[in-house]
Amino acid sequence: MARRWTVAVLVAGLLVTTGPASTAVAATDDPGRVAAVGPGELVSARQIAAPGFDEATTWQISYRSTTALGLPNVVGGTVLVPKGDHAGPRPVVGYAVGTHGMGDQCAPSRRIASGAEGEANIIRMFLDKGLAVAVTDYEGLGTPGDHTYVVGRSEGQALLDVVRAAERLDGLSVASPVAIHGYSQGGQASGWAAELAGSYAPELLVKGSAVGAPPADLARVAAFQDGNAGAGLILAAGIGLDAAYPELGLRGYLNPLGTFAVADVRDDCVAELAMKYAFRRLSTYTTVDVLALPAWRARIDEQRLGAVRPADPVLLYHSPSDELLPFDVSTDLRDRWGALGADMTWWATPSGGHVTTLEMMAPAVVGWLANRVTG
Template sequence: MRFRSPHTRRSPHARRTALAAVAALALSAWIPATAEAAGAAEAATARPGDVVASAPSAFHPLPGQPTNTKAWKIQYRSTTADGAPNVVSGTVIVPQDGRTGPRPLITYAVGTVGMGDSCAPSNNLPYGTAMEANLIQQYTLRGWAVVVTDYEGLGTPGVHTYTVGPSAGHAVLDAARAATRLPEAGLSADTPVGIMGYSQGGQASGWAAELQGSYAPELKVKGTATGGVPADLMKVADFNNGSYGSGLIFMAAAGQDAAFPELKLDSYLNPAGKVLVGAMKESCVAIDAIAGSFKRISDLTVKNPLAQPDWQARLGQSRLGRTAPAAPVYQYHALGDELIPYAVGRQLRSDWCARGANVEFDTIWVGEHVSGVITHSPEVGNWMADRFAGRSPHPNC
């Protein structure tokens, strides 16, 4: 194999593509050659959250912008929506601020980045090209460690199980477990944990909050901050059908089909639908959103899968609000959200409150979906800081 001279000029896109390819090769090299032979013995003792592999990485909010942090790319054990073991990748970031005592940990669930492996946060955080890196930096500047999951199938083999709530919730909780088990991070099983996420990350963090009491009760979760939550996928799909956000419907269908192949998405798609969904599986959100916008389900299918009982049942499995989170929740939603209906967020709040959850709900009166996560990030950070400090929350059910 020939490699370019380091002095050869390349476009930024080409450099990022090459770096992602090198990272993927390096990731595959982490697993020892003897791992297959030792598989049976390892499986007997493996736990969700165990670190399978780790390698030094980096964290840059913008290209070349320095941060006083250390980072590691990890692979860790987790669980699919149906309860099978899997392996997920992610990034652990720890401030290098001289702190010697225990520090809090945020397990951070990113919003939609796309379905192609190159979109994975762990492939972009080292180069300053991750969309939410500046938000993550707000928390490292507070002295908090942060672990960012890539979710199932994003950066690891298989198709990303986009919008499959239980899978995402497992990945978020197991990322926290993995961070506390990574010796280099200097964390421990007693580390106080906060769960955060918005949009797709809102669904993932909401599911982590609901699952934590039964799936990861040993984690010292102090609270969950979750915003713009697509709590009911059927209602979100109906809201976006034929609109600006309609591409998200087809991405979600591909994600559900990846988790549950018996749904047979391909059998519902017409030729144009097959081309679009195939491209979405390899692309990032900017391209996917543009390519899929203002299309109706009927434009790309021979029969609407969302009208079928098996699809409705699987989408129903990702609906939030049926279990009260064990720790306090700060939930926020923009009144003018053009992608996730405000009414869906309010219903989730009502469902959680009805089950006895400790919920503080906050309406973002000015703004829309994307701006909500940015403008409200200081309130989110302050709310979580109060939880870490042991101050009483202010539920408004």
């Protein structure tokens, strides 16, 4: 039976009481304590007052998850539960945000706490339908270490584990139907969560996953973005992959300008790195073609979606006019999942840019997921 969290939290000898909002998510850095609890166990939790979310009880949490290499870690997140009663177990949405950046200040939990979260309107759409929302910060955003940006297994596990953690809070339970939502980086996370749910978190009652504009094939995405508007995201991806897989040794392939750029990107949010590094070439910053190195190529290929059939229904959608992530990466993922026999709905959305498609399609996507968990 899941433990209920109300006023105090006790996990593996670590006591954390609820209290005023803070700019940081409390977490233990004791590896022994982290390893002693299972994935999805709460490490800390406190109620906060989140601007714009008066209709919900909001928890800022940290929880045990798992790295891409299978090691225990601690990830931050936010759980919002609509106030008032709910007939039966309240559904919960595991929510993965699009790219926020690399610095700790970019973490969704900090954005939600300060009223600056760019996807707040979509979160409210779920709350308005009576669904709780569990938002992961991902590994390394607001917690020690670099953010493992675009590392699919890390993202997918963090997303599934934030749902597990949410189910231990007051107002939710292990009987809660689960939906998974993500767009852009979040689409990669939700795609990986859909593929991993049956093996990594089989107890979750996942009813459907929405996967929007995912970077489902990083090699092709990098080729598309190199010298393009999203060029700064390649530097962020290099940092993220290097953080997840230390053997890659990014530092050894950087020239002086690259050393400066990587240090700069490490604490940038997405708007900063997008503006500063747009239309640059990766070769400007490196001494070799890093993406062609065998070790790098192997790890990049590991992030490719479409090798595992999602066990539950999936909505995959993308705009043909996306200027940041190539549309044909999603059509290929559609074909790979289709060949595996996935229960999949495919939407080639009306023309819109990368960001505008998220906003334009949100009502339909929220409705599709709500129907899965309430129907």
